[in-house]
Amino acid sequence: MVDTLVQDDLSLPFPILIADIGGTNARFAIVTDSNAEAKRFPQIKTADYDTLDAAIQDVVLDKTSIMPQTAVLAVAGPTSGDEIDLTNCDWVVRPRRLISERGFSRVIVLNDYEAQALAVVALDTDYLKPIGDGERVESASRVVIGPGTGLGVAGIVHGASTWIPVAGEGGHIDLGPQTERDYEIFPHVESIGGRVSGEQLLCGRGLVNLYRAVAAADGKQAPLSRPEDITAAALDGSDALAGEAVRFFVEYLGRIAGDMALVFMAQGGIYLTGGITQKILPLIDEDLFRQAFDNKEPHRQLLSEIPVYVVMHDQAPLEGLAAYARTPARFGVDIRQRVWSRP
Missing domain, CATH: 3.30.420.40 (ATPase, nucleotide binding domain)
Structure with missing residues (x-):
C-alpha cells in the first residue's frame, strides 16, 4: 500500500x-x-x-x-x-x-502536468515568449496548456504562502463553432459521444482531424495523414488546406486558453507548452490568437490584460521538478x- x-x-x-x-x-x-x-x-x-x-x-x-x-x-x-x-x-x-x-x-x-505547472513558477522570464500584451500579476493564478500527444491543462494557484498545482482534464472541455466557417467545418469533425472536446482538435491527432474536416468542408481530398506533414506543408506553403488547418488550430487554442484564463482568473498568465506549440510557433498569428483569447464578453477587458507566453525551455518540467x-x-x-x- x-x-x-x-x-x-x-x-x-x-x-x-x-x-x-x-x-x-x-x-x-x-x-x-x-x-x-x-x-x-x-x-x-x-x-x-x-x-x-x-x-x-x-x-x-x-x-x-x-x-x-x-x-x-x-x-x-x-x-x-x-x-x-x-x-x-x-x-x-x-x-x-x-x-x-x-x-x-x-x-x-x-x-506530468503538475510538473509543467511547477515550471511556470520556476522558469526565468528569458524562457518565456509573450504573445500580445498583458502584464503578469506575480502572485496570481497561472495556467499551463500543452497541445502534444493530447491536450494537457493544469493550473497553479497561490495561497497560504505556497504555490499549489492543480492538475485535471481541462483538455476535454467542449469546443464548438462560432463563425460561419466554423459551422461549415464542425459537421465534419470526428466526435466522441456526440461531442467535440478541445483535445479532438488541439493535439497531434487533433490537427489531423482538423485538416480532414477543412478538406471535407471544401469537398477536397486530404492527402496528408501525419501532424508533422501538415505542419511542414503549412510552413512551406505547399498545401493551402494545411495552412488553413493550422490557422484554425491557433484560433481554437486561443479560445480554449481564454476559457481556462476565466476558470482560474489567471492574471499570472497563460503558458503554452507542448510539442505542437513549438512546431507551429513560426505560424502563430498573434493577432488571431489574441482576438480569439480576448473574445470573452462581458470580460474582454479582463482577458486583454492577461499575458500569454510560449514556454521556450526544452526541458521545462525538469526545471519545475528541480524547484x-x-x-x-x-x-x-x-x-x-x-x-x-x-x-
Missing part, C-alpha cells in the same frame, strides 16, 4: 533523482542539494528500454557515482496505486521495487497516497 506520509513532513533526502517521463521520451537529472544546479542526463526514447527500472540503471546510476536517495517522478498518466501505468507507454512505475532494488529511500510520483526538490515547502503539492518510503 502507498505510505500515508503526513503532508507536513516535506523533507526530501538529497541527492534527488528527478524524471519527466512521457509517452515517447524520458528525461532525468539529479539535484544534489538545495543550492545546486541539476545534473542532467541524455534524453532517451522510452521504447528503447523495457522498463523504467532498467532505464534508470543504465542512463543514470551506471553513469555517476552520485547515488540518489529520493526519486521524484512526473509521469503521463494517473498517479495512484502501487503499479502506475503510463498512458502512452508500456512502462509501469513500481515505486516499491525502485526502493528495494535501486536503493531509493523515498519515491514520489506526480502527474520542488530544492524547496518543497514552497509548493503545496499534495503527496498523500503518492509517496512511498523505505520501511
